[in-house]
Amino acid sequence: MARRTAEEAEQTKQAIAAAAKQLFIQQGYQATSMEQIRESSGMSKGSIYYHFKSKEQLFMYLLELNMVDWIYKCTERFKLASTATEKLYAIAHHFAHDFENPLMQASMEFSGTKGADPEVIEKIVEMSKFPLPLILDVIQEGIKLKEFAEDDPEKLALLLYSILGGLGIIQFDNYSLEEIESIHRKAIDVFLNGIRA
Amino acid sequence: MARRTAEEAEQTKQAIAAAAKQLFIQQGYQATSMEQIRESSGMSKGSIYYHFKSKEQLFMYLLELNMVDWIYKCTERFKLASTATEKLYAIAHHFAHDFENPLMQASMEFSGTKGADPEVIEKIVEMSKFPLPLILDVIQEGIKLKEFAEDDPEKLALLLYSILGGLGIIQFDNYSLEEIESIHRKAIDVFLNGIRA
DNA sequence: CATTTATTAGAACGATCGGTCAGTATAATT
DNA sequence: AATTATACTGACCGATCGTTCTAATAAATG
Structure with missing residues (x-):
């Protein structure tokens, strides 16, 4: 699977953001790894870095x-x-x-x-x-x-x-x-x- | 150089502790690395782990x-x-x-x-x-x-x-x-x- | 003086870090 | 239908993490 519609892409972005937010709140900034965010959001490393250029x-x-x-x-x-x-x-x-x-x-x-x-x-x-x-x-x-x-x-x-x-x-x-x-x-x-x- | 007197060893320990304290205060726990503490204290990794069993x-x-x-x-x-x-x-x-x-x-x-x-x-x-x-x-x-x-x-x-x-x-x-x-x-x-x- | 033991140095370890990249699949465009 | 742009995958990278280990040195002990 790849290339979703713009709307679906936005959902992906928000899913990543939501997972990241929860983790940052629970664990702080440094204790939260991109790998955790990937796992929690269910998306891939590449997808995260497609939507956000860095942690x-x-x-x-x-x-x-x-x-x-x-x-x-x-x-x-x-x-x-x-x-x-x-x-x-x-x-x-x-x-x-x-x-x-x-x-x-x-x-x-x-x-x-x-x-x-x-x-x-x-x-x-x-x-x-x-x-x-x-x-x-x-x-x-x-x-x-x-x-x-x-x-x-x-x-x-x-x-x-x-x-x-x-x-x-x-x-x-x-x-x-x-x-x-x-x-x-x-x-x-x-x-x-x-x-x- | 190695094997100091007990008194000198205590000085080493306190030098490590002092450097670590300053770094923890300035940067927080996670952002401070043992490598930084080593550098700042002027001691070696081995010395740190001799006096303290972990971070x-x-x-x-x-x-x-x-x-x-x-x-x-x-x-x-x-x-x-x-x-x-x-x-x-x-x-x-x-x-x-x-x-x-x-x-x-x-x-x-x-x-x-x-x-x-x-x-x-x-x-x-x-x-x-x-x-x-x-x-x-x-x-x-x-x-x-x-x-x-x-x-x-x-x-x-x-x-x-x-x-x-x-x-x-x-x-x-x-x-x-x-x-x-x-x-x-x-x-x-x-x-x-x-x-x- | 010989031996032991406390204290240091620094190379090396596996794990994990944030980040990259070549490749793929599909929506959008022409 | 052909091409392009977008959304995504997952293997991989060098750097750095905390920690361990071996060896060297000198104080302490006999």
Whole structure:
């Protein structure tokens, strides 16, 4: 078998991407081999390299998709929130359910890779911070509308980002989704209480 | 050259350990090769494997040293602190200066390693959480002494640990040590303000 | 001084890595 | 129908991985 229709080819590409994403999430970037991706996707080595010119590029492709999706979902949630406070809870909820997003871990690990193309590294580092501007916006809005006390918005944004990022990285081995959500909500509770006007 | 005195042999071991530690911190576990460690330490392959039976064991050795050192320094700082509040600032200060400690990142990455000995993985995962009990103690003390409001201490400890861990993982590319410290202090400010009795 | 033993060096190992390539089959185009 | 472009296969590549092994050297031991 060879030469599928354009549509089928796209399916192949997505099958590879899906398998790769799952493996990168489970094992990280370096621990995942192209051979594993081949096996898991059911496609051949050649097919993978036909659709993606390298492991790095495949990883970047996934990160970009992920980022777009994340931002879209987040802005969708924002439409339902009327106050900055509500928006922060929305972001936290988003992070808590972000078992689909932990590519962030893999991307942080990636930076250390030896032979990696510096250009790709830079892009990935930059990309890993994509939620920051969104958070900054909300905090600036909250301060402007007197929901939050006057303070350095950049610092607060970085802090909240670290909180949520940190929560996402913790090993929640024995915790249920409920408990995880609960801790994320608690994080926002404490954070809000700490910065309230 | 061969066969040094016991003292010199220990120096060799520590030179290897020091080189390995720096590389693990800079590049992560998997991205660091034994060949790099050999080159950086100036020792031979044989010497490395004479002192450490495997890469995994070398890594574990570093983690254990690191943990002991961390806990010692932290309890030393605690002696200077009279209130739970002060102790929290001490912990934050400790995390902020923990450019020597980010083995935590490497250990989190390690868990994903493929062929890794499950026993070693378990030990490492467990070890990566070592600051938690310390934090929990301080928070329980703070609640008991009415410094902090009544609340679930476990949840708060996990939250603070996530905050500090998250701050430690953020890419502070363009930030000075001053700014990093400042953000860590801010983290405690907000956290304390959020849980204050 | 002779022997043993601890410590180092470095060549070599099999396994696996990311990546390439010649070849094939079929859809699309002419 | 003939040709071209696309989608895919799987064997293969050199490099590098963690690890092992043999030999050499010198401290320790008697």
